[in-house]
Amino acid sequence: MGIADLGLPVDVPSTALFTDQYELTMLEAALAAGTAKRRSVFEVFTRRLPEGRRYGVVAGTGRVLDAVENFRFDADVLGFLREHAIVDGPTLDWLGSYRFSGDIWGYPEGEVYFPGSPVLRVEGSFAECVLLETVILSILNHDSAIAAAASRMSSAAGDRPLIEMGARRTHELAAVAASRAAYVGGFTSTSDLAAGFRYNIPTVGTSAHAFTLLHDRERDAFQAQVNSLGRGTTLLVDTYDVAEAVRAAVEVAGPELGAVRIDSGDLLLVAHRVRQQLDELGATRTKIIVTSDLDEYAIASLAAAPVDAYGVGTQLVTGSGHPTCSMVYKLVARARSAAPGAPLVPVAKKSSGGKTSVGGRKWAARRRDEHGVAETEVIGTGPVPEELKDRLLQVELVKGGQVVAREPLDAVRDRHASALANLPISATQLSRGEAVLPTEYA
Amino acid sequence: MGIADLGLPVDVPSTALFTDQYELTMLEAALAAGTAKRRSVFEVFTRRLPEGRRYGVVAGTGRVLDAVENFRFDADVLGFLREHAIVDGPTLDWLGSYRFSGDIWGYPEGEVYFPGSPVLRVEGSFAECVLLETVILSILNHDSAIAAAASRMSSAAGDRPLIEMGARRTHELAAVAASRAAYVGGFTSTSDLAAGFRYNIPTVGTSAHAFTLLHDRERDAFQAQVNSLGRGTTLLVDTYDVAEAVRAAVEVAGPELGAVRIDSGDLLLVAHRVRQQLDELGATRTKIIVTSDLDEYAIASLAAAPVDAYGVGTQLVTGSGHPTCSMVYKLVARARSAAPGAPLVPVAKKSSGGKTSVGGRKWAARRRDEHGVAETEVIGTGPVPEELKDRLLQVELVKGGQVVAREPLDAVRDRHASALANLPISATQLSRGEAVLPTEYA
Incomplete structure (x- = not known):
């Protein structure tokens, strides 16, 4: 082969x-x-x-x-x-x-x-x-553990999309298999390019805190990202002050801004505040993506929050407490x-x-x-x-x-x-x- | 490359x-x-x-x-x-x-x-x-998690050798990296041939229950194994009755029998009984290897038992409760x-x-x-x-x-x-x- x-x-x-x-x-x-x-x-x-x-x-x-x-x-x-x-x-x-x-x-x-x-x-x-014992068990024990966690997270997320972003938390090739198993279990997309390449799983990704920190002002980073990726992109708004970032994000991208991402803090509280602020700024269709240390329980606890998508890393690729079968x-x-x-x-x-x-x-x-x-x-x-x-x-x-x-x-x-x-x-x-x-x- | x-x-x-x-x-x-x-x-x-x-x-x-x-x-x-x-x-x-x-x-x-x-x-x-973010983190987060578990197990085992045998419990390539990390953390050898091939880690392995079950009598299996691998081999003695198996093992291999392996049951109790039986049969230098669901705590609890080596699988390759850093x-x-x-x-x-x-x-x-x-x-x-x-x-x-x-x-x-x-x-x-x-x- x-x-x-x-x-x-x-x-x-x-x-x-x-x-x-x-x-x-x-x-x-x-x-x-x-x-x-x-x-x-x-x-x-x-x-x-x-x-x-x-x-x-x-x-x-x-x-x-x-x-x-x-x-x-x-x-x-x-x-x-x-x-x-x-x-x-x-x-x-x-x-x-x-x-x-x-x-x-x-x-x-x-x-x-x-x-x-x-x-x-x-x-x-x-x-x-x-x-064939070892190779069969390696594959089934790993992949089934990830798929089981993914399936539970998927049930908890309901109709909201789930993004797999755990590559950095597991072996680089286990990560590719984990993306595949997550997709089987109901995830929507992955951040892992190798998984996109190998299995045609849709890939996503926009920016990290490093991109904001690279620039002299947060607004410069947002402008650079929007210039390059378009107004439909997702801006990361928790590098400094979230409310200021949301204001700058909408000023830079306009109400067509695709989404904002929140990666820290009390997600329930912050999501509500950000939704209200976005709506007040006229960005009523801008989505909110949350991505901080989520597992199926955290996802379920956000069911009533104004969250449009979840990104899951560590807990997905480690089987949410059960990394092997x-x-x-x-x-x-x-x-x-x-x-x-x-x-x-x-x-x-x-x-x-x-x-x-x-x-x-x-x-x-x-x-x-x-x-x-x-x-x-x-x-x-x-x-x-x-x-x-x-x-x-x-x-x-x-x-x-x-x-x-x-x-x-x-x-x-x-x-x-x-x-x-x-x-x-x-x-x-x-x-x-x-x-x-x-x-x-x- | x-x-x-x-x-x-x-x-x-x-x-x-x-x-x-x-x-x-x-x-x-x-x-x-x-x-x-x-x-x-x-x-x-x-x-x-x-x-x-x-x-x-x-x-x-x-x-x-x-x-x-x-x-x-x-x-x-x-x-x-x-x-x-x-x-x-x-x-x-x-x-x-x-x-x-x-x-x-x-x-x-x-x-x-x-x-x-x-x-x-x-x-x-x-x-x-x-x-380089993701590939660096994937490698360090995985390998460091395994090495940390290995290091604790190694402290618990003292001078007794530790065999890494967890390939079947993790992704097939994560397994190779896990063997490497286990060796860094103090393990002595691995069952994983790919790890031997790639990293020159000493490999070991003799037989599973399937080998005993394949034969018409346990004694036939022991004889076949000794014929092929020599009297210094390790015979697996817990497929049926342990005491009968130990007797048959020493009859077949003589007191030069290298080791017996115990893979189930109350390891502390069984190890003591087997040691006594081996000594009574004159196989005073035959070693005892235990391999059933061990972690650092189980290893420590066997410190006073007549055990000569430990084989560790699941808990090693899953970082003993912490599969990632x-x-x-x-x-x-x-x-x-x-x-x-x-x-x-x-x-x-x-x-x-x-x-x-x-x-x-x-x-x-x-x-x-x-x-x-x-x-x-x-x-x-x-x-x-x-x-x-x-x-x-x-x-x-x-x-x-x-x-x-x-x-x-x-x-x-x-x-x-x-x-x-x-x-x-x-x-x-x-x-x-x-x-x-x-x-x-x-």
């Missing part, structure tokens, strides 16, 4: 080293023991939602598909493994021709999930599946032998210290009540009950190593909105609570 | 889009207004440490130097900016020949910091400096005009809602008491007092656009250990408290 394919100033010639070493040593030992070819089923799920959260959001699936397709051991990588004696010669040979040739099913991206939901299922030989990648079934067609047996680690796993390849369906509202996440290993057959959640993503389910990000975003709309209304309550759907094992 | 230079399966032809759009729109407006060439001083600092933390750890500086050197607008990037009309033609032309030509000073990587510490200072024209990048001084040699004037946003900035280019020094123990972080904008001249903290990192301070990661790791050793002993207390050094403005 080249730069052109990824469309980012980051070329990832291979994702094969986004791997924990034990995946390779297990491979080596299984190859030598003759068990590497046993057909295996791995599932990704989480045992619990972050404390107090009512639903999870599957995000990153599209990135997982790229990562799997691109999981190759080239000469540089093999050289590293050889030089550090991480695996033996036969294993290096096997890795050199590695291509995932199995099947992946999963919840479609943007769908919601609950404890136990089998959000991804990877099937193939043990050897080809075991290698606890998704795991577990072997749930494997063949009795390496012979083709050998029957699968369910397997599971013994429960211990809260680490419970349920063996067997699982289906999942969401049962609805008579109004069409979701009421139970049903998970089973046996036959699917007739009444749930049109409620199955997993879709085919990779078939025989070929990705079969790429989709535009807007479709993912729409799916999330729709999935959320079908949950009980209490799903969007911000207060801490239990998962909004119980998980039932059929 | 090509793949060979980065030594990673990730080529970053440019870091120029790890940028918030407002940096480019400010540039455009300043170019048009004739203020873009005003000499400017930006500083990176944090107003506060994460709640309860006693010191911060500067990490990521080496990555910042790579990012600055590599900040280029190539044809693809310029095409994107043109197509989306993000900036005008003259600005695109200016960007096309962008190379940072200014100076950067900062705390050397691995050094500790406190509220207000000017950990990085970027000087040059406004135009060339303003563009609150470092900001602020204009603190700029020239009165664009004329060469025009005098600098200090600038600062008006204080509001806890957002306090101090104008002026700053020096920083750490005053020590008669025993050589650090006692105050002294920050000033005027002349440096004579007695602090050999205690200055900032070093030259980039001179006239050229990186002048690359160093091996082991030197950074050693510097951190030494900086920590010079702090008052209470710095390593895990309990919540104030910054261990007060910040004094001279």
